[in-house]
Amino acid sequence: MPQDTTTPRNDKTYLCDFNRTGHLGRDPEYKVVPRDGREPLRIAHTTVHFANYRRSETRGEWEEVGSFWADVDLYGERAVEYARCLRKGMRVRVEGSLHHQLYQGEKGLTTAFSINAGSIAIVPTQRLETRLAPRQEEGEASAPEEAGKAEEAGK
Numbered sequence: 001m002p003q004d005t006t007t008p009r010n011d012k013t014y015l016c017d018f019n020r021t022g023h024l025g026r027d028p029e030y031k032v033v034p035r036d037g038r039e040p041l042r043i044a045h046t047t048v049h050f051a052n053y054r055r056s057e058t059r060g061e062w063e064e065v066g067s068f069w070a071d072v073d074l075y076g077e078r079a080v081e082y083a084r085c086l087r088k089g090m091r092v093r094v095e096g097s098l099h100h101q102l103y104q105g106e107k108g109l110t111t112a113f114s115i116n117a118g119s120i121a122i123v124p125t126q127r128l129e130t131r132l133a134p135r136q137e138e139g140e141a142s143a144p145e146e147a148g149k150a151e152e153a154g155k
Contacts, residue, residue: 018098018115021123022050024090025069030083044079046086048072048094048115070098070113074120082120091123 025047033041051067072094074082086092096117103110 012099012101012114015098015100017096019093019095020050021091021093022048024086024088024092025049026088028083028086030080042076042079044074044083044086046072048092068113070115072096072115072117072120074117086120086122091125093121093123095119095121 028044028046031043031045033043035041047069049067049069051064053062054065055061056063074096094115094117096115096119099114099116101112101114103112
């Protein structure tokens with residue numbers, strides 16, 4: 001019997017194992033969730049944009065031919081390190097399990113995708129160097145900005 005897709009569901013449904021490359025949509029958020037009588041649950045949560053590209057036959061340029069956003073959660077001891085090291089815009093490879101959830105949105109029934117990640121790896125791009133510095137409080141200059149000012153002053 002076909003599944004009723006007109007009724008919003010609150011449960012997540014497993015779709016498949018997942019292994020794709022995308023870009024972080026925001027810095028990960030680290031949370032610790034207390035659990036009765038058990039060790040707290042550690043979670044690194046972010047969003048990732050996954051896109052497919054192909055070369056246009058007419059223009060010869062690369063064009064996006066399909067994409068989606070997904071919430072990505074990584075659980076356990078590694079969550080704090082992932083939240084500390086990953087930054088918005090980084091190209092990453094996400095491996096884990098893909099889930100979907102139906103919900104009633106403003107435009108009708110909508111599907112949201114989420115991934116329970118087993119690992120998230122930074123994918124090097126064309127950058128020559130990447131430096132990870134501790135996050136700064138709002139209003140404070142970051143270490144690369146201060147280094148640039150010092151170089152300018154020395155000229």
